Amino acid sequence: MPDTNTANREDAFGLSLQKSNNLVKSLSNDLTIDSYSSNSSSATTTSDSLFTNPQSNQNPNPNPYLTSAAISPDFNGDGKADKVWVNTETGEIKIRLMDGSNTIEEASLGQYDLNSWSYKIGDFNNDGKTDFLLRNNSTGENDIALMDGTRVSSFVKLDTVDAGWNASIGDFNGDSKTDIFWHNDTTGENAMWTMDGTTVVSANVLDTTDAGLTATIVDFDGNGKSDIFWRNTSTGENSVWFMDGAQASKYDLQSQDAGWDYTLGDFNGDYSTDILWRNSSTGENKIWTMNGIFVTESTLNTLSSDWTASIGDFNGDGKTDIFWHNGTTGENTAWLMDGGNVSSEAFLASNNAASKPYLGDYNGDGKTDIYWRDQTNGTDTLWTMDGTRASESAIADSLTSEWYTA
Ligand SMILES: [Ca+2]
Ligand SMILES: [Ca+2]
Ligand SMILES: [Ca+2]
Ligand SMILES: [Ca+2]
Numbered sequence: 194m195p196d197t198n199t200a201n202r203e204d205a206f207g208l209s210l211q212k213s214n215n216l217v218k219s220l221s222n223d224l225t226i227d228s229y230s231s232n233s234s235s236a237t238t239t240s241d242s243l244f245t246n247p248q249s250n251q252n253p254n255p256n257p258y259l260t261s262a263a264i265s266p267d268f269n270g271d272g273k274a275d276k277v278w279v280n281t282e283t284g285e286i287k288i289r290l291m292d293g294s295n296t297i298e299e300a301s302l303g304q305y306d307l308n309s310w311s312y313k314i315g316d317f318n319n320d321g322k323t324d325f326l327l328r329n330n331s332t333g334e335n336d337i338a339l340m341d342g343t344r345v346s347s348f349v350k351l352d353t354v355d356a357g358w359n360a361s362i363g364d365f366n367g368d369s370k371t372d373i374f375w376h377n378d379t380t381g382e383n384a385m386w387t388m389d390g391t392t393v394v395s396a397n398v399l400d401t402t403d404a405g406l407t408a409t410i411v412d413f414d415g416n417g418k419s420d421i422f423w424r425n426t427s428t429g430e431n432s433v434w435f436m437d438g439a440q441a442s443k444y445d446l447q448s449q450d451a452g453w454d455y456t457l458g459d460f461n462g463d464y465s466t467d468i469l470w471r472n473s474s475t476g477e478n479k480i481w482t483m484n485g486i487f488v489t490e491s492t493l494n495t496l497s498s499d500w501t502a503s504i505g506d507f508n509g510d511g512k513t514d515i516f517w518h519n520g521t522t523g524e525n526t527a528w529l530m531d532g533g534n535v536s537s538e539a540f541l542a543s544n545n546a547a548s549k550p551y552l553g554d555y556n557g558d559g560k561t562d563i564y565w566r567d568q569t570n571g572t573d574t575l576w577t578m579d580g581t582r583a584s585e586s587a588i589a590d591s592l593t594s595e596w597y598t599a
Pocket of ligand 4: 555560
């Protein structure tokens, strides 16, 4: 799942999550607690599942991680990545439908108090058009906005979930409709809402996890049902819950010490989530190619801590590639990946070191492009990618510097 670390994006927006010790009020109906079988030997339950084909859309890239409207914003379902913008002074949220470097339509979703409201994207009704989950981290309110282009086709208030709970999106039962996983960072409590459009079909309480674990939504066995990757960022311990709806099969994974951060991708194109590990102090990089709980580790070249990795697929072969930007020198390099090996590496033109790359397929040709945001003066550019070749065009109507994007 390329660049889905929404927590980081929200921090960039100043949409910080407010933590509290409040107890959950509204999750306790329809209580189903799984029997806990730690590290049981029933691995076959996960590897036998068939891959569920996602909602087909107009983007030719074969990999659902790169084309799914639940993961990459595409509000009109034309296979071209769109953009969400947040004005940090007024709280206005705006979406722009993109066609390459051109904005074909723009609309405001209104103004929100960014101290309390945050959003996640998903596709709750599986129409191939990105929707929003809006959450107020102070009051616990939750709203779903189903989108049809720049128009909100349906807006529904869901039950309130107390502050302290964080929502993650995934598709845990493989019906291609986004579900909501809830985790309370303070108490370690977990719950899941299985969704059908704007309806909560079932609300289940899951087992409580130890404090200090971070949940990331993955699909390590590639069966089209999202799984939960748990990492203890202090001890470096890792584990996974393979999900089938609200049923969790739990396994430990090998540890990776606390100095390592991770980015998700699918480097061998088998639709199972892989992990790019980066040690930001030593600059070391490695890939875990995942097949269920089986890890194949490959060591990549070391790059100094000035370099930041982003994930895309620049040659459109369904295998995610790695784009590196040097935040000190402005240098850029792309690694085309074949599993844990770099099949092609090229230095690209340097640009403004402070510019930030936002990856998406803005022209819908199946190859990930790079939107460069210059936050200081709002002169943005698009690099249309074809493998390791980049063609630059100006974004005609860049937004002013108080606007931030994801
Ligand atoms: Ca679009
Ligand atoms: Ca939708
Ligand atoms: Ca590729
Ligand atoms: Ca493209």
